[in-house]
Amino acid sequence: MELKIKTFGAARDMMGGKEVVIKINGTNVCDLRKTLVATYPALADLRSLLIAVNQQYAEDSQQLKETDEIALIPPVSGG
Amino acid sequence: MELKIKTFGAARDMMGGKEVVIKINGTNVCDLRKTLVATYPALADLRSLLIAVNQQYAEDSQQLKETDEIALIPPVSGG
Amino acid sequence: MIEITSNKIDREKVLGAVAHLEGGAICTFIGTVRSKTADKKVLRLEYECYEPMAIQEIQKIIDFAKVKWPVLAVAVSHRVGTLQLGDEAVVLAVSTPHRKESFEACQFMIDTLKQTVPIWKKEIFEGGEEWVSAHP
Amino acid sequence: MIEITSNKIDREKVLGAVAHLEGGAICTFIGTVRSKTADKKVLRLEYECYEPMAIQEIQKIIDFAKVKWPVLAVAVSHRVGTLQLGDEAVVLAVSTPHRKESFEACQFMIDTLKQTVPIWKKEIFEGGEEWVSAHP
Numbered sequence: 001m002e003l004k005i006k007t008f009g010a011a012r013d014m015m016g017g018k019e020v021v022i023k024i025n026g027t028n029v030c031d032l033r034k035t036l037v038a039t040y041p042a043l044a045d046l047r048s049l050l051i052a053v054n055q056q057y058a059e060d061s062q063q064l065k066e067t068d069e070i071a072l073i074p075p076v077s078g079g
Numbered sequence: 080m081e082l083k084i085k086t087f088g089a090a091r092d093m094m095g096g097k098e099v100v101i102k103i104n105g106t107n108v109c110d111l112r113k114t115l116v117a118t119y120p121a122l123a124d125l126r127s128l129l130i131a132v133n134q135q136y137a138e139d140s141q142q143l144k145e146t147d148e149i150a151l152i153p154p155v156s157g158g
Numbered sequence: 159m160i161e162i163t164s165n166k167i168d169r170e171k172v173l174g175a176v177a178h179l180e181g182g183a184i185c186t187f188i189g190t191v192r193s194k195t196a197d198k199k200v201l202r203l204e205y206e207c208y209e210p211m212a213i214q215e216i217q218k219i220i221d222f223a224k225v226k227w228p229v230l231a232v233a234v235s236h237r238v239g240t241l242q243l244g245d246e247a248v249v250l251a252v253s254t255p256h257r258k259e260s261f262e263a264c265q266f267m268i269d270t271l272k273q274t275v276p277i278w279k280k281e282i283f284e285g286g287e288e289w290v291s292a293h294p
Numbered sequence: 295m296i297e298i299t300s301n302k303i304d305r306e307k308v309l310g311a312v313a314h315l316e317g318g319a320i321c322t323f324i325g326t327v328r329s330k331t332a333d334k335k336v337l338r339l340e341y342e343c344y345e346p347m348a349i350q351e352i353q354k355i356i357d358f359a360k361v362k363w364p365v366l367a368v369a370v371s372h373r374v375g376t377l378q379l380g381d382e383a384v385v386l387a388v389s390t391p392h393r394k395e396s397f398e399a400c401q402f403m404i405d406t407l408k409q410t411v412p413i414w415k416k417e418i419f420e421g422g423e424e425w426v427s428a429h430p
Contacts, residue, residue, distance in 0.1 A: 008344055009414030010428035047430045052412070055347040071344055071412070077426035078341070078348075078372060078413025079257075079325045079384050079404060087208055088278030089292035126294045131276070134211040150208055150276070156290035157205070157212075157236060157277030158189045158248050158268060158393075173305060173324075179380055182328040185400075188309075188320040192391065244315055255328065261401045264321075268393060 003032065003064060006071040011049065014042040015072075029053065030060035032070070047075045082111065082143060085150040090128065093121040094151075108132065109139035111149070126154045159233040160216050162209050167235045172249045175233035181253035185260035187268045189248040191241050198283040205238040205247065208276040212236070215275045219267050227263040228254055234267075236277060247279070295369040296352050298345050303371045308385045311369035317389035321396035323404045325384040327377050334419040341374040341383065344412040348372070351411045355403050363399040364390055370403075372413060383415070 002023050007015050024035040029051050037043050050073040051058050057073070064070065081102050086094050103114040108130050116122050129152040130137050136152070143149065159175040169188070176184055191203050220232045230253045237247050250268050254260040279290050295311040305324070312320055327339050356368045366389045373383050386404050390396040415426050 006344065008342060008412065009416070010425035013425070045430075046428055052344070052347055055344075055350055057410075071347065073344070073412050074414070074425070075427040076408070076410065076412055077415045077428075078343070078411050079408040085208065087206060087276065088280070089289035092289070125292055131208070131211055134208075134214055136274075150211065152208070152276050153278070153289070154291040155272070155274065155276055156279045156292075157207075157275050158272040169309060170306065177326075177380065179329045182326055184322075184324040184326065186320075186322040186324070187393065187396070188322070189393070190313075190318055190320065190389075192318040193315045244313065253326075257323065257325070257401075257404060260323070261397055265394075265397045 001027065001064065001066055003066060003068070003070055005036075006069070008072065009074045009077075010046060011043060011072045011074040015040050027063055028060065029058045029062045029064065032064060033060065036072070049074055080106065080143065080145055082145060082147070082149055084115075085148070087151065088153045088156075089125060090122060090151045090153040094119050106142055107139065108137045108141045108143065111143060112139065115151070128153055159235075160213050160220075161235040162207055162212060163235060163237055164239040165237070167237050167246045167249045169246070169249055172233045172235050172251050176231040176251045176253040178230040178253045180255060181230045182255055183257040183260035184251055184253045185257075185264035186249065186251040187264050188246050189268070191243050191245050191247060193243050198281070200243065201282050201284065202243070203241045203247070204280045204282065205236075205241060206278050207236070207238045212275050212277055216271065219270045219274070222270075223252070223263045223267050226266070227259045229263050230254060232267070234271070236275075238277070295371075296349050296356075297371040298343055298348060299371060299373055300375040301373070303373050303382045303385045305382070305385055308369045308371050308387050312367040312387045312389040314366040314389045316391060317366045318391055319393040319396035320387055320389045321393075321400035322385065322387040323400055324382050325404070327379050327381050327383060329379050334417070336379065337418045337420065338379070339377045339383070340416045340418065341372075341377060342414050343372070343374045348411050348413055352407065355406045355410070358406075359388070359399045359403050362402070363395045365399050366390060368403070370407070372411075374413070
């Protein structure tokens with residue numbers, strides 16, 4: 001499955017682009033996370049890395065579709 | 080000793096004037112308080128009645144002079 | 159900045175007075191005239207103040223807060239005279255380096271102001287009027 | 295009112311948005327850019343935001359606060375883009391009937407905003423830059 005991933009903050013710097021396309025083995029958020037960290041090892045250095053699906057924080061077990069809006073959420077620091 | 084007393088809020092309404100002159104037997108804040116309550120019994124209905132001398136809250140034992148700026152402070156309700 | 163005023167409070171002036179380059183947090187409290195007190199419908203409020211003493215008491219509160227928290231700047235404006243529904247009676251702002259202490263200092267100062275500063279308000283409601291907190 | 299803006303935050307607009315006749319208290323938090331972080335001298339900050347999700351997450355915080363406290367109105371404006379020293383990054387205001395709950399609700403909302411809303415800031419200091427909180 002090929003997914004388009006929006007990236008922000010420190011994660012974007014580590015992945016070298018605002019939006020990246022990645023091919024994953026598997027179908028859920030956990031599978032995506034594994035592929036991401038394998039492809040961009042620097043992501044493992046983040047204090048946390050959440051994944052949002054369709055603008056909502058997602059659990060690792062959530063199933064993904066190619067049409068989902070997926071975003072990487074490194075530790076937030078607003079305010 | 081004759082004292083000029085500034086009055087505010089509920090105490091002023093009870094005493095019928097912004098500034099009253101009162102003659103007290105004694106020399107301290109406690110003596111003043113006794114004379115005030117004897118002269119204006121309604122003051123006893125207040126939840127509290129503090130006395131300020133020269134713009135500072137005064138203890139009952141504080142000595143008074145005729146030149147002091149004295150004010151009755153009924154329960155405050157600013158803000 | 160400490161101000162007792164019979165005019166509408168200038169919020170921008172109060173906020174401007176606490177701007178501080180080392181500050182990361184400004185907490186502000188604004189007290190406004192509510193339309194209801196318990197079951198009575200308030201028509202307006204009348205505030206009076208023993209002004210020279212009020213300013214000294216507010217200064218004492220600020221001095222105390224500065225001992226207790228890393229306060230960079232404080233500004234207080236309290237309105238007196240006749241206030242209508244929705245009018246602002248008090249605006250208090252404090253700047254500190256960090257957020258938690260700004261809330262603590264602001265709440266301490268407004269709580270203490272209401273306990274110690276010689277300002278009085280009379281509620282005028284339908285069918286009567288009453289000095290707030292005067293009676294047990 | 296929820297606003298993400300790349301312009302200077304209009305404090306009067308935020309405060310105006312929470313005016314409420316049944317409110318007696320407005321608590322406001324303003325977060326500003328400090329000149330120092332630990333020992334580093336900050337030159338400027340750069341904020342970025344995943345805007346549609348940020349607005350939804352802020353709305354969730356407001357909804358939660360309304361369950362927990364008698365909140366009458368909330369307004370939040372968060373700035374993004376490049377901020378200089380002294381600039382305001384966030385202004386959050388809440389109106390409630392009474393004072394205590396205005397402080398509690400305001401502090402809860404800004405604390406939670408900093409934990410859950412997808413906004414990121416990068417500090418640019420002399421000799422480097424760093425995404426705040428990104429690393430352990």
